[in-house]
Amino acid sequence: VCLDPCEKFQCPRGKVCEVNEKYRPVCVCQDPTTCPLSTSLSERVCGTDNKTYDNPCLLFTTQCALERTKQGHRLHLDYTGPCRYVAPCQDKELVQFSRQIHDWLKNTVVHLYEYDIQNPGSLTRKHRKIVKKIYEIHKHLKAGNKASHLLSNNFEVNYLLNVYPVHWQFGQLDQKPADGYLTHSELAPLRGLLAPVDHCASRFFDECDSNKDKNISLTEWCSCFGLKDGDHSKELHG
Ligand SMILES: [Ca+2]
Ligand SMILES: [Ca+2]
Structure with a gap:
């Protein structure tokens, strides 16, 4: 029985491990539909794009999907909780x-x-x-x-x-x-x-x-x- 190469392989948030054709573990973007469904509003987070995500998983999978684009480079978790209306800072x-x-x-x-x-x-x-x-x-x-x-x-x-x-x-x-x-x-x-x-x-x-x-x-x-x-x-x- 071969060991699963992904078993002890860690991927950053928003990515999952997959075994490639050379039987090596690689990190690929996680499909957002595999994120756990949020049952609690307390999991919501606000991204630096000023969008509310139902949970951090959805934010990080979005970030991964936008990787190497200007938009994705700027997207980070800003704070926990839904985005608030922020008056412009004078x-x-x-x-x-x-x-x-x-x-x-x-x-x-x-x-x-x-x-x-x-x-x-x-x-x-x-x-x-x-x-x-x-x-x-x-x-x-x-x-x-x-x-x-x-x-x-x-x-x-x-x-x-x-x-x-x-x-x-x-x-x-x-x-x-x-x-x-x-x-x-x-x-x-x-x-x-x-x-x-x-x-x-x-x-x-x-x-x-x-x-x-x-x-x-x-x-x-x-x-x-x-x-x-x-x-x-x-x-x-x-
Ligand atoms: Ca600087
Ligand atoms: Ca430093």
């Missing part, structure tokens, strides 16, 4: 959205330090040292003190308060692979979190890729948050 709102996300990242870094106090070892030593500094500057600022005396210069204060959180988030997302670029799937967790709650999220992430090569570089990412080259081209030492 320029002013986009700037405000970027500020809000920036503030949220800054707060996240402060909370990281608080979390690490409760759960020691969650941060690396180098990371904790920086996060602790940020935490302390925040405490001083809250108390109405000027923070700049804590550090040698304003570049350092600006780096820690404004730039580091943006770099940190980039590093958190840039994992598969960690190559200095964010792909659509690396961004998906953040996009999926923000897109359903803010109508500027999609525009923000799309425009972040300013050279339209489908990847977001660290420089592009930083300029999305209004950071200038001079703010982040230097790394902090010590």
